[in-house]
Amino acid sequence: MARHKEFDRDEALHKAMEVFWARGYAAASIQDLVKQMGINRQSLYDTFGDKHTLYLKALDRYGEVEGRRIFELLEQPGSVKKSLRQLFDGVVEGSLCEGQRRGCFMGNAMSELAGRCKETAAKTCSNMAAAEGAFYRALLRGKKEGELKAVRDPRAVARFLYSSLQGLILMAKATQDRKTLEDVVKVTLSVVD
Amino acid sequence: MARHKEFDRDEALHKAMEVFWARGYAAASIQDLVKQMGINRQSLYDTFGDKHTLYLKALDRYGEVEGRRIFELLEQPGSVKKSLRQLFDGVVEGSLCEGQRRGCFMGNAMSELAGRCKETAAKTCSNMAAAEGAFYRALLRGKKEGELKAVRDPRAVARFLYSSLQGLILMAKATQDRKTLEDVVKVTLSVVD
DNA sequence: GTTGTTCTGGAACGATTGTTCCAGAACGGG
DNA sequence: CCCGTTCTGGAACAATCGTTCCAGAACAAC
Numbered sequence: 001m002a003r004h005k006e007f008d009r010d011e012a013l014h015k016a017m018e019v020f021w022a023r024g025y026a027a028a029s030i031q032d033l034v035k036q037m038g039i040n041r042q043s044l045y046d047t048f049g050d051k052h053t054l055y056l057k058a059l060d061r062y063g064e065v066e067g068r069r070i071f072e073l074l075e076q077p078g079s080v081k082k083s084l085r086q087l088f089d090g091v092v093e094g095s096l097c098e099g100q101r102r103g104c105f106m107g108n109a110m111s112e113l114a115g116r117c118k119e120t121a122a123k124t125c126s127n128m129a130a131a132e133g134a135f136y137r138a139l140l141r142g143k144k145e146g147e148l149k150a151v152r153d154p155r156a157v158a159r160f161l162y163s164s165l166q167g168l169i170l171m172a173k174a175t176q177d178r179k180t181l182e183d184v185v186k187v188t189l190s191v192v193d
Numbered sequence: 194m195a196r197h198k199e200f201d202r203d204e205a206l207h208k209a210m211e212v213f214w215a216r217g218y219a220a221a222s223i224q225d226l227v228k229q230m231g232i233n234r235q236s237l238y239d240t241f242g243d244k245h246t247l248y249l250k251a252l253d254r255y256g257e258v259e260g261r262r263i264f265e266l267l268e269q270p271g272s273v274k275k276s277l278r279q280l281f282d283g284v285v286e287g288s289l290c291e292g293q294r295r296g297c298f299m300g301n302a303m304s305e306l307a308g309r310c311k312e313t314a315a316k317t318c319s320n321m322a323a324a325e326g327a328f329y330r331a332l333l334r335g336k337k338e339g340e341l342k343a344v345r346d347p348r349a350v351a352r353f354l355y356s357s358l359q360g361l362i363l364m365a366k367a368t369q370d371r372k373t374l375e376d377v378v379k380v381t382l383s384v385v386d
Numbered sequence: 387g388t389t390g391t392t393c394t395g396g397a398a399c400g401a402t403t404g405t406t407c408c409a410g411a412a413c414g415g416g
Numbered sequence: 417c418c419c420g421t422t423c424t425g426g427a428a429c430a431a432t433c434g435t436t437c438c439a440g441a442a443c444a445a446c
Contacts, residue, residue, distance in 0.1 A: 164381075
């Protein structure tokens with residue numbers, strides 16, 4: 001006895017994610033969101049709640065998508081070093097060609113809101129833990145397979161890798177100089193050499 | 194034949210810096226600025242121009258203050274390792290006690306605006322170069338004095354240190370777990386060991 | 387004291403903010 | 417068909433946004 005939804009909820013949320021990702025929380029207006037999501041203003045409020053709630057849902061969505069990407073990249077069989085190299089090189093490459101450098105939505109959220117908004121802090125923190133976990137498992141596998149014998153404290157190195165990745169992504173927002181970014185990657189990866 | 198300024202220009206700019214630092218560009222309103230700076234609305238516009246111009250001036254100001262701090266810390270005679278340890282430990286310590294974690298204004302500016310605003314990109318980039326230079330000179334000194342014989346490419350390591358510092362500061366916004374942050378510092382500094 | 391400049395507080399500007407209300411069209415199940 | 421739900425576009429809301437205008441007070445040089 002009810003009418004069906006005309007729009008795809010997931011697709012709309014994905015669009016919202018891209019808006020918040022590119023513009024941040026404060027600079028993204030409901031107007032922008034309505035236009036980019038391609039749905040009605042009222043539908044937005046009915047389906048996703050207010051702006052802040054929508055933002056948190058978009059952040060969740062990003063965590064799932066990006067988490068899966070990192071997971072798959074690090075879980076692929078073969079050299080762990082090669083996987084890490086792939087991950088970091090991808091950031092350098094991406095930030096050089098991408099027209100509007102959006103960085104990492106999680107990193108952006110930490111920078112803009114995590115200091116003042118507990119929910120954002122919690123979400124970014126748990127995403128950090130998830131990524132750290134992926135790094136950790138990859139390092140353990142590398143140790144077991146004899147590739148990373150030099151790694152003494154895999155938990156610490158995993159945390160370091162996440163922090164370095166965020167630092168690199170941040171730098172890539174300011175500079176487009178390839179050599180600078182490659183230098184950072186080179187030294188970072190030397191830790192697992 | 195003119196009336197003197199009633200307020201201290203530098204002091205007002207310093208206050209503006211703190212507002213933008215804590216809240217970011219978009220979330221800081223002129224209202225906030227007027228109140229915190231303790232000057233009149235009109236005086237703000239007459240003295241500093243519009244919001245965007247004021248933001249860039251505040252960013253410059255931060256660059257000077259923070260640049261001098263890092264410069265002095267790294268230029269002090271004695272062990273370079275100890276100076277680096279001091280710098281990174283200071284971040285960990287600071288982010289644990291500081292009530293409202295503001296992070297680094299430069300990092301915040303990169304995250305929020307550098308991808309879309311050329312002036313912000315230029316300013317954050319040149320600040321990055323300055324900090325990188327301070328790291329570079331310290332590393333060179335360490336090599337000359339025999340403390341850092343293992344450092345092969347000081348330019349690359351300097352860039353790495355800046356990126357790592359930003360990554361650490363970013364993580365400190367999301368988590369308050371001391372062990373996590375100390376792990377990052379430990380592995381980071383192992384590069385210059 | 388007069389004159390000229392610049393300060394100050396407050397009102398006012400139009401635009402945009404996030405959010406809600408409304409009327410009607412579109413659809414599914416009885 | 418009809419009833420009930422939910423879609424849609426647009427108007428409307430009060431609040432706040434960045435910015436400008438204005439009238440008068442405060443001061444410096446003459």
